[in-house]
Amino acid sequence: xxxxxxxxxxxxxxxxxxxxxxxxxxxxxxxxxxxxxxxxxxxxxxxxxxxxxxxxxxxxxxxxxxxxxxxxxxxxxxxxxxxxxxxxxxxxxxxxxxxxxxxxxxxxxxxxxxxxxxxxxxxxxxxxxxxxxxxxxxxx
Amino acid sequence: xxxxxxxxxxxxxxxxxxxxxxxxxxxxxxxxxxxxxxxxxxxxxxxxxxxxxxxxxxxxxxxxxxxxxxxxxxxxxxxxxxxxxxxxxxxxxxxxxxxxxx
Numbered sequence: 001x002x003x004x005x006x007x008x009x010x011x012x013x014x015x016x017x018x019x020x021x022x023x024x025x026x027x028x029x030x031x032x033x034x035x036x037x038x039x040x041x042x043x044x045x046x047x048x049x050x051x052x053x054x055x056x057x058x059x060x061x062x063x064x065x066x067x068x069x070x071x072x073x074x075x076x077x078x079x080x081x082x083x084x085x086x087x088x089x090x091x092x093x094x095x096x097x098x099x100x101x102x103x104x105x106x107x108x109x110x111x112x113x114x115x116x117x118x119x120x121x122x123x124x125x126x127x128x129x130x131x132x133x134x135x136x137x138x139x140x
Numbered sequence: 141x142x143x144x145x146x147x148x149x150x151x152x153x154x155x156x157x158x159x160x161x162x163x164x165x166x167x168x169x170x171x172x173x174x175x176x177x178x179x180x181x182x183x184x185x186x187x188x189x190x191x192x193x194x195x196x197x198x199x200x201x202x203x204x205x206x207x208x209x210x211x212x213x214x215x216x217x218x219x220x221x222x223x224x225x226x227x228x229x230x231x232x233x234x235x236x237x238x239x240x241x242x
Contacts, residue, residue: 003212006231020235028210040151043176046165047156054159074162081165088172119174131215 003028004099005124006131009112018135021109024098026126032098035091036122042087046080053077088118095125151178 004022011017026033056073059065092113096106113121117134124132155178161169169176181189200209203217220227 003216005212005215025210025212028212037152039176043178044151044154044156047159050159050161050165051157053162077162078164081168084176085168088175115171116173118172119177122175 002098002100004095007109007121008131008133008135009109010135012112019109019112021096021101022099023095023121023125023132025124029098032091032095032125035087035094036126039084039087039091042080042084046077046084049073049077049080088115092118092121095121 002022002024004024007021007023009019009021011019024032026036053070053073053076056065056069060067060070089110092110093106096109097103101109114134120132120134156176196209196211196214197207199218200214201207203214205214205217216226216228218227219225220230
């Protein structure tokens with residue numbers, strides 16, 4: 001039996017309809033913690049790529065780097081950010097799947113979760129109990 | 141006792157460097173909000189986390205579950221507002237009526 005935290009979502013096609021779902025916790029599903037650690041590593045890698053980009057940009061201003069060097073550094077930084085975003089999406093999908101949703105259903109639920117509120121999902125999933133109600137405004 | 145909430149252990153291999161975010165990264169980080177927050181938890185946040193652990197442990201003991209039961213199990217055993225039956229029973233009834241089966 002798979003049990004997770006209750007999550008209430010608003011149907012994007014019909015705002016009067018509530019979608020009830022379950023999201024797994026890190027405590028019962030350490031795999032979710034591993035995904036969060038991978039996101040943290042990617043976040044650190046992104047900051048390193050951005051620092052490198054700044055160095056290359058400074059060198060470019062001083063005529064010590066080419067336009068290609070600058071573009072390559074920018075591409076690397078953007079790729080790191082996009083990987084982080086993909087991993088965040090994977091975390092949300094995995095949370096629904098580990099709580100019993102099918103692959104297809106988990107993708108559908110993840111697409112409904114507002115990206116601006118994934119931090120609440122993380123906070124609840126890492127530790128907290130209770131119901132996560134996305135039909136209410138943030139912070140309530 | 142391990143603190144599960146917050147960011148302890150999230151950046152085990154070091155925290156992100158302080159860098160100025162270009163436009164695209166600024167947008168992404170603003171959207172993700174606290175998801176990527178890398179500041180260490182404050183003393184007040186740690187206290188809140190510890191208090192939450194104690195609260196869940198107390199509710200587990202009250203429900204005759206092991207004190208270190210996962211929060212989702214403790215929540216499952218929670219009684220309704222009247223303290224008569226598990227709140228999950230009411231939810232089940234609501235789910236049946238929404239499905240047109242009751």
